[in-house]
Amino acid sequence: MTASRGAPGGDALRAWYDLLHRRIDDVALDEAAARVGLPSGIGRWNLLDDATLQTLVARVLPKRAGRVLDIGCGRGFLGRWLLANGYDFSYVGLDRSPNALAAAARNCPKGRYLLREAADLPDETFDAVAIIESVHPLDESLARAVARRLSQGGGVLLAFPSLESERARRVDASVAAFVAAGLEVERVRVACPPGAEGARGYLDVLLELCREDSDSPLAREIRRAVDCLDGGLLGYDAFVARGTARE
Ligand SMILES: C[S@@+](CC[C@H](N)C(=O)[O-])C[C@H]1O[C@@H](n2cnc3c(N)ncnc32)[C@H](O)[C@@H]1O
Numbered sequence: 001m002t003a004s005r006g007a008p009g010g011d012a013l014r015a016w017y018d019l020l021h022r023r024i025d026d027v028a029l030d031e032a033a034a035r036v037g038l039p040s041g042i043g044r045w046n047l048l049d050d051a052t053l054q055t056l057v058a059r060v061l062p063k064r065a066g067r068v069l070d071i072g073c074g075r076g077f078l079g080r081w082l083l084a085n086g087y088d089f090s091y092v093g094l095d096r097s098p099n100a101l102a103a104a105a106r107n108c109p110k111g112r113y114l115l116r117e118a119a120d121l122p123d124e125t126f127d128a129v130a131i132i133e134s135v136h137p138l139d140e141s142l143a144r145a146v147a148r149r150l151s152q153g154g155g156v157l158l159a160f161p162s163l164e165s166e167r168a169r170r171v172d173a174s175v176a177a178f179v180a181a182g183l184e185v186e187r188v189r190v191a192c193p194p195g196a197e198g199a200r201g202y203l204d205v206l207l208e209l210c211r212e213d214s215d216s217p218l219a220r221e222i223r224r225a226v227d228c229l230d231g232g233l234l235g236y237d238a239f240v241a242r243g244t245a246r247e
Contacts, residue, residue: 021099024209026075026107032205036198043075043107046133047199048159051191052238053081057128059186059240060155065089066127069149071118071142072134074100079108092122095134121145129156136160137170143181147243155242156183161199163228167235174239183241193236196229203229 026042033039039050061068065088070078073093082089091111093104101113114122118135119142129146131138138158146156156178162170171187178185194202203226210219 018097018099021075021097021103024206026103028209029075032202032209035205036194036201037192038194038198038202043077043080043103045074045077046159047161047194047202047236048132048238049190049192049194052159052188054085055188055191056157056159056238056240057082057085057087059188060128060130060157060242061087061089066154067125067151068092069094069121069124069126069129071121071129071131071146072096073104073111073113074134076104076106076108076111078130078132079104079111083108083110092124092126094118094121118142119145121149123149125149125151125154127151127154129154131156131158133160136162136174138174138177140177140180143177143183143241147181147183150243153242155240157238157240159236159238161194161234161236164235167237171237174237178239178241181241182244184244185239185241188238188240190236190238194234196234199234200226200229 029044030042033044038044038047064086067090068082070091070093073079073095076093079091079093082091091108092114093101093111094114094116095101095104096117098115101115104111105113126149129150135142150156158174175185203222207219207222210216213219
């Protein structure tokens with residue numbers, strides 16, 4: 001694993017994710033996914049259905065091969081998924097959580113892992129950049145940084161859930177960020193949106209996993225997410241963006 005270059009510390013969310021990645025094991029996480037109807041995939045920390053993921057990956061890696069950067073790779077779910085689906089790829093996973101990267105290195109040993117912030121992308125070129133439920137909505141500076149690292153014909157895929165009350169604003173902001181970065185955006189239809197029920201089921205399972213520690217920041221944060229869901233439906237959006245033909 002490559003050490004961080006200037007990742008800011010003291011960020012509550014960062015600490016929360018790291019704690020979460022330490023507490024939850026891959027098998028339990030996989031069972032949680034299966035119980036709410038998401039396909040098995042050890043290391044999954046997302047609500048993205050397989051059919052939509054297949055569409056997204058096929059758009060950015062049409063030759064079923066290439067160099068992949070996974071921003072906020074978590075436990076290496078995408079690397080494992082690409083392996084399981086017969087892709088020929090190199091994989092760089094970047095995350096701010098050391099515990100996530102330790103799990104990713106076990107789950108997808110062929111990967112190279114970078115402990116750093118999304119704002120600190122490696123100086124390399126990639127055929128596909130994935131941002132799955134990690135940095136959302138997308139902001140302009142990250143979109144520009146990603147665009148600079150795409151190979152000719154390369155593409156970026158972005159997928160994230162939103163409360164319905166915030167969804168339009170988050171979608172508009174992400175599309176505007178891609179456009180400002182000079183990328184053409186395609187919104188991809190989500191085959192099986194998780195809906196509030198699916199997300200609720202997933203969060204309930206996570207709460208169960210940390211029941212011995214119900215006062216931990218992790219448990220409190222999950223309960224807060226459940227309360228938010230009670231206040232509104234959950235939508236899910238997915239995009240592919242690539243350089244324009246004139247570039
Ligand atoms: C919900 S998990 C998704 C993980 C993975 N993409 C997946 O689909 O299983 C979000 C991950 O993004 C990481 N993350 C969030 N914001 C980040 C940032 N600004 N820089 C680096 N990693 C970030 C978190 O540490 C966490 O591991």
